[in-house]
Amino acid sequence: MSSNNVLENDTAYRNPWWKEAALPIDPDITEQATAHQNNLTKPQGSLGTIESLAIRLAGIQQKAKPAIDNVGIYVFAADHGIMDEGVSAFPQAVTGEMLKNFVSGGAAISVLSQQLHADLVVVNVGSLANDKELPAVVHRIVRKISGNIAKEPAMTLQQFETAMGVGCEMAENARFHHQHLFVGGEMGIGNTSVASALICHFTQRCAADIVGPGTGLDTAGVQHKQQIVDQAVALHQDAIECAEDALICLGGFEIVALTASYIRAAQLGIAVLVDGFICTAAALAATRINPSIAPYLFYCHQSAEPGHQVALSALNAEPLFDLQLRLGEGSGAALAVPLFRHAVALHNNMATFGDASVSEKLDA
Secondary structure (H helix, E strand, O other), X not given: OOOHHXXXXXXXXXXXXXXXXXXXXXXXXXXXXXXXXXXXXXXXXXXXXXXXXXXXXXXXXXXXXXXXOOXXXXXXXXXXXXXHHOOOOOOOHHHHHHHHHHHHOOOHHHHHHHHHOOEEEEEXXXXXXXXXXXXXXXXXXXXXXXXXXXXXXXXXXXXXXXXXXXXXXXXXXXXXXXXXXXXXXXXXXXXXXXXXXXXXXXXXXXXXXXXXXXXXXXXXXXXHHHHHHHHHHHHHHHHOOOHHHHHHHHOOHHHHHHHHHHHHHXXXXXXXXXXXXXXXXXXXXXXXXXXXXXXXXXXXXXXXXXXXXXXXHHOOOOOOEOOOOOOOOOHHHHHHHHHXXXXXXXXXXXXEHHXXXXXXXXXX
């Protein structure tokens, strides 16, 4: 089936809420927070990036002393038709098995959520799992599996809009529960191939520059995966005229939901912690759709997946740390939460020079 079959005769998106600008960052509050930071009992800039995290959060939250009382972690899961091409070292059944593992507390992101006292919400956007066996999962199934992007589009326009709605709903849930950080995660066997295809499209790079081992492919497996990704990108390139089209042709339901959640969180004034390779692909799509959200996105870590640096460079993003992570699930972003909490605690609770009667730097 040609990609054009999805987009022709209906290229006008019916309710493009995702184009609305993000809530403006308050420049006056940012200035106040910067002045406060510079008056704390330390040499200016001596806490490096920690200082800028607190200042950015202050502008986002529109208060000179920001807060991180509540954290929401949202893991979106879906299955992918590209698995028909043999692009993963793990079977497709693992997606559903991991859904069960998430809600039973056995996955890495489950443990991290417990340690952080964060709310963990697991969202099935379109997997082959039996939803009746997973009552603790939030089921928002667009379709049981996306199309095989090496041969057809991933989804229809209507399915894209439905998946975007799922992400919007989760961001609004974060706002309803007064969550100060939105942590997005993903699960879907085969989704490194899908994310690679999207990054190839957005950066105009070939698969050899982007595609890595994912869940553990050997050299031959990586080469095959690269061929499939190149095939998918070439198949759809003439049909893609905007970032939304790229998601329709090359995306997955969980990546679309992530993209939407990032956009809606920024529209609602919520800071977003972006995880690794797959989440960064969603962030790349989100910022191409709506550039105004960029100040809300914090890139937490440098993934071990080789194409991640290419995606980060396209975003002009500097990750906070590099621990050679490649798990996904939102785990790297969750590991960054204590860093944000420390940044806010230092900003809010350190004494100023005046408070502590400490002499300030001598004038030159």
